[in-house]
Amino acid sequence: xxxxxxxxxxxxxxxxxxxxxxxxxxxxxxxxxxxxxxxxxxxxxxxxxxxxxxxxxxxxxxxxxxxxxxxxxxxxxxxxxxxxxxxxxxxxxxxxxxxxxxxxxxxxxxxxxxxxxxxxxxxxxxxxxxxxxxxxxxxxxxxxxxxxxxxxxxxxxxxxxxxxxxxxxxxxxxxxxxxxxxxxxxxxxxxxxxxxxxxxxxxxxxxxxxxxxxxxxxxxxxxxxxxxxxxxxx
Numbered sequence: 285x286x287x288x289x290x291x292x293x294x295x296x297x298x299x300x301x302x303x304x305x306x307x308x309x310x311x312x313x314x315x316x317x318x319x320x321x322x323x324x325x326x327x328x329x330x331x332x333x334x335x336x337x338x339x340x341x342x343x344x345x346x347x348x349x350x351x352x353x354x355x356x357x358x359x360x361x362x363x364x365x366x367x368x369x370x371x372x373x374x375x376x377x378x379x380x381x382x383x384x385x386x387x388x389x390x391x392x393x394x395x396x397x398x399x400x401x402x403x404x405x406x407x408x409x410x411x412x413x414x415x416x417x418x419x420x421x422x423x424x425x426x427x428x429x430x431x432x433x434x435x436x437x438x439x440x441x442x443x444x445x446x447x448x449x450x451x452x453x454x455x456x457x458x459x460x461x462x463x464x465x466x467x468x469x470x471x472x473x474x475x476x477x478x479x480x481x482x483x484x485x486x487x488x489x490x491x492x493x494x495x496x497x498x499x500x501x502x503x504x505x506x507x508x509x510x511x512x513x514x515x516x517x518x
Contacts, residue, residue, distance in 0.1 A: 295360040299381055314363030317349035321357065328353035355388075358407070371402035373420070380405050383413040383431075391419040391436075403435075 293306040296315070303309045320343030327336035336353035344350045347366055351357075354372040361376055365384040370376075374388045390401030400420040405411070409423050412431035417423065424441035433450040443452045 292360055296362050299362055313347035313349060313366045317343050317347040317351060317363060318361055321351045324353035373400050374402035375404040377405060377407040379408045382411045385414045386411050387416045389418045
């Protein structure tokens with residue numbers, strides 16, 4: 285039991301540079317929320333639904349994190365800060381990291397997989413602040429969901445998703461194969477496709493300006509030649 289707790293705290297320390305010791309990590313709301321959830325989930329599986337809800341509400345009041353007792357969560361799950369909502373049929377793999385204000389939410393139960401309203405996050409997924417992952421979709425291993433992205437479709441392994449509606453940045457494989465990148469998106473990569481488009485448009489504007497200047501110079505040159513011919517004729 286103690287060795288498992290130590291391994292869990294060390295896994296958080298490897299992803300968060302803030303704590304100076306394991307004792308600090310024990311005060312994290314995400315750690316408390318996961319502890320409460322383990323109890324609530326056990327009660328839920330035992331069909332003690334009311335007691336599971338009591339533990340869930342107590343956890344939410346203390347941590348500002350709402351994890352439905354029915355959600356299935358793997359090892360070394362880390363919620364950095366709080367204000368996270370995780371729905372009943374959500375499934376979370378190992379070594380998943382979630383930043384503040386994330387929702388693993390549901391959609392119309394008539395859509396998608398019967399009885400599965402919430403997303404599945406496979407191992408080593410990172411979800412940035414404010415992201416909304418909605419519906420019975422699957423987020424592939426080592427995928428990253430950028431801050432404030434809205435994801436409503438399956439995400440392939442290793443993809444980095446940004447924007448509303450979320451789309452892949454198509455980062456090269458050697459980038460996502462790194463052990464861990466905080467906040468879900470690399471800091472020095474062109475994470476937002478819009479920035480690439482802006483650069484392309486700026487280049488086009490520069491080319492058009494050069495063409496305009498060339499046409500203006502040609503027009504002025506033709507005008508001067510015409511004026512000289514007129515003077516010569518007179």
